[in-house]
Amino acid sequence: MSQQKKQWGAIIIMIALFAMIAFVTNLCTPMATIIKNQGEISNVLAQIGNYGNFVAYLIMGIPAGMLIAKYGYKKTALIGLIVGMVGILIQWYSGQLDAQANLGLVFGVYLVGAFISGLCMCILNCVVNPMLNLLGGGGNKGNQLIQIGGVFNSTAAVACYILMGALIADATKAKIADATPALMIALAIFVIAFIVILFTKIEEPEQAPVEVSLIKGAMSYRHFALGTLGIFLYMGIEVGVPNFVNLYLISDCGIAAGTAGMIVAVYWFMMLIGRFVGASIGNKVSARTMITTVSTITILLVLFGMFAPDTQVSFPGVDWGKLEVIWAPIPMGIFSFLLVGLCTSVMWGAIFNMAVEGLGKYTAIASGIFMTMVFGCAVMMAIQASVADAFGYINSFWVVVFCAVYLLFYALVGSRINTKK
Template identity: 30%
Template sequence: MSIATSSPNATSSQPNNGYGFALVSLTSLFFMWGFITCLNDILIPHLQSVFSLTHFQAMLIQFCFFGAYFIVSIPAGILVKRIGYKGGIVTGLIIAAIGCLLFYPAASMQEYAVFLGALFVLASGITILQVAANPYVTALGPEKTAASRLNLTQALNSFGTTIAPWFGSLLILSAVAHDVSSMTDAQRLAQAESVQMPYILLASMLLILAAIFSQLKLPVIDAIEDTSGEVTDDSAWNHRHLVLGAVGIFMYVGAEVAIGSFLVNFFGLENIAGLNHADAAKYLTYFWGGAMVGRFIGAAVMQKLAAGKVLAFNAGAAVLLLVITIIAEGQLAMYAVLLIGLCNSIMFPTIFSLGVAGLGKVTSQGSGILCLAIVGGALIPPLQGLMADAVGIQLSFALPLICYIYIAYYGLIGSKVVPAKK
């Protein structure tokens, strides 16, 4: 998933050349938060085994992580406005590193609540990081190549989500016992502590990036917002396609996160593949890798076809694949759900661009509303967890199916710009 926005009006008080190293460093940020976000899909089955959690309890991982976007986004904007975008990047990296380091005491204490607290701190840092870092993508170079730079950073985000499952399966899930009910306290402690080293490594990388960015000479952005001084009585809430787009972002992020969160356990079902957690986690690479490949395909297709129609097609394909996932068994169900990653590829940026189309002077307000809607990643996965506890994992995929039906509606009908209601 690429959760990133930027302003096309960003300018710099310095020449926008000679910042190649800064751009490379910025792409590393997109890689890091894609990697960390996807690593939650590994944490869920791991901590579920260690603490004998229900599906609903395990989905609290996503609730705490994506809930930070809703809680921290507005304060992050205020903070960045006060300390500057470069300071915001450094601050976000440091806070994210602190969140990673908190995994060490959480594992030693064997307290699930402490893990959730560490995840919230980690996600808070990433939220600040995104609020601060995104405008630089358009500032570091000529305006005519801004789209190319944005595609590069989003591709790096997808690359992070693609390799994270392999990293997690090798360093975290490989030690999970098959029969968790027979584990001794010492074995549970050892499995809980298996997350310590990976997250210490992540903290080290984040701190190194913080040190690099503290020394980089970055452009001073003068015009992230509209600085014309004109006052408008319009509001983004008056624009129907923006409000419906916010619901679309809510549905999309929630569905994508929920599906990714259940894949490891789904592949472990005897009627699907019967895989252990470590082997099942490796297949997540195909789910997230499909999103990376699909982003390049979608960018080419949308040069010829309307974005709304492409969005509706992808959402319709996701609905069909989820129907197969729910009613089929074995490899057919397994590969059907993996192909949804390919359908997901263009959804977030397409919904976002359709939502802010024609907003004019309230574009920044509309962007903020769409970013707050990312909270869908915090709420829909626990709801699917409740369904999985009640009717089983396979039938619980009916919830994201409903989400994609709405997204198809938005692409065909809801995204059409109509006169704003006053």
Template identity: 25%
Template sequence: MAIITDNDSGLVTETNTQGKSYTLPFILITCLFFLWGMAHNLDSILIPHLKKACQLDNRQSTLIDTAVFLAYFLMAIPAGMMLKKWGYKNSILAGLVIFAIGALLFVPAANTLAYGIFLVALFIIGCGLTILETAANPYATVLGDPAGATTRLNLAASFNGLAAMVAPLVGANFILSGKEFTPAQLSAMTDTARAAYLQGEASAVKLPYIILAAVLILVAVLFYFIKFPEIKNVSKEPTTGGSFFGVLKHRHLLLGVFAQFFYVGAQVCVTSFFIRMAKQGGGLDEKTAGYYLGLYGFLFMAGRFVGTAFLRFISSAKLLAIYSVVAVALCAIAILGNGAYVIYALGALGFFMSIMFPTIFALGIDGLGDDTKPGSSWLVMSIVGGAIIPYAMATVIDYSSDRIQPGYIIPLVCFLFILYYGLSGYKIKKHLITT
């Protein structure tokens, strides 16, 4: 059962979602999952690329992740307020426009070879992504039978997985040049030759981001002219009336926020250092490592579709726990293994991480009713893990004489907490705070 509000007339009616077609809205929402997947997975290319173009160390390069995911933390509350006041459609429009503005800022950033402008552009992109995810994730769960909410969200998120395969291929072909020089070789160049090389590396990002901005504007126009129903869940248990802080009385949501924090941090760690690990541990060149990252993305996408199919036969919490156990084992192989086995372990992690974000999200907002929107904001805000945890991993790497493998102890610990959430933390229990 759901409440359907016509945004144009303001009419509120209660209707049964079963039997009602939300096919077109669901397809368009699914497109958003692909678009923000492109943005996030291009970051995995930008980190090694801008590290080279702007001559950065490990921790400086992870500021790319910090800029994007810090925006999630700072923008989550405004995004939740926007969603409550404007509704799903208008919030999505705002997110698309802000996302496009950030993408276009890559042009002046590349022209001036200014890392600071790149970080500002990425922060703005992160703000747009926050709004989109705050609106699109819960919207996907309520566009149909409540019993299929987790399956529906995983299906939409499968196209986020498609982007995880496409983005590295785009990056490898249009951003990564394959030209690398040691510090000694760069020092031996003339000032003109060195400046031309660095400028050429930075300029490679312009065309992909201009095209991305154009697609975002086109999708925004499409959303503007199509009518969407505004859907609000009917409460399944007592609510706090949509209070932002009051919603944390729901224990399973609070633990879900922590689980999402650790999951996003772990995923970003794996992808951000994938290319450097493939080069250091597998002896691959830059462009070939980029293609292997695309293979990781393919496994991530396959995992989303396979996981969606598994959810027809196994509970989402149990599947989350099983995948977490495997992820812990694969991290151990990445830390202790040698050569190509390390790359294979990281690639397989893509498959077993694939269902974690949407599953944690759906479990976290389960039964929240009127608290769904602020609960969604908290789960999106927890994505700040992607700003903090990779920096911790980079610190471990720097203190390990630039060896990447020891750093993977960080995502291993993250997956242990997710395992706990899948075994117990997801269960809906009494509120932590009584009123």
């Protein structure tokens, strides 16, 4: 009974960290709206927060795995939280600088803060994903626990979008300093989590030494190598859809940032619903079946959203100043884009589950490599932003279609376990 309680205690803490990761990471997208309105700034430059946050995964992925091997999950989580506190404070400081006097300095300081926060997110991701998979015993049960963590991850993402939408109700006048309440909430969450984890006992699984020389061994598994590319491209779907829907609604449709934030929050609410479903069926439905189904639906939804008629339909929003529900006209295709959240809800956990299956002694280093590939978000955001600048926001969703097609290939062919000799 004591061992069971300890295990559930560890599960609850890992799930709480999952939620924290979403709140802090999703600050980057509404912040892109603020940055884009500081002057004549392209979509590519507006994504600097996402670049800083996700490029950090490229730097920290493998070192994070080494930290876990040396210090264990608990101490590594504490290290990550301290790093996160520093990153949040630097982002806050960037908002206290005079943007009119030196906009470049403001962006530079903000980028450093986003990068340091990204280091934290990478470390925490390296903790929560393999830990939940291990606590669930791998296979379908491991996938189920990761999906449960995803439920809380999506809840935090919805809260982030609603809060930021309220703070930057008028995007044309918003400054980085306007995001101070959200940054302070994130800082408080880090502090509370640090204290709770510090005084909580976590049953640590045995860790094999993590050596860079093991990278070759892990990458010799074809299903893992293809899975790393899968998570690289998946990030382009998960973040790209809400990010560019948000920019499209504000820039092309003239919808207030507060209302647009509430509309985009529906995407994360769809992810929340999808993860509830994924968590409930995760021990019965294989990860391969999940990815096959949701990648196919994603392709269909995005294509419909791109080619749907320009018919305007009413969508519920919130006037946060008066605390009233309002209705805003948006293009019909936006509904289709928002429904993609139902599909992305189970992608992360299922791809991770398939990619690390059967790796044995390479699992620890594989987790680090896997997290490194999350920097694909920065690359895919830059690619989609470039397409948006050249051909418009709607045409930029061809990038999302490409990513979904690859995931379908991975589920049907690439995820089959086969060691490359």
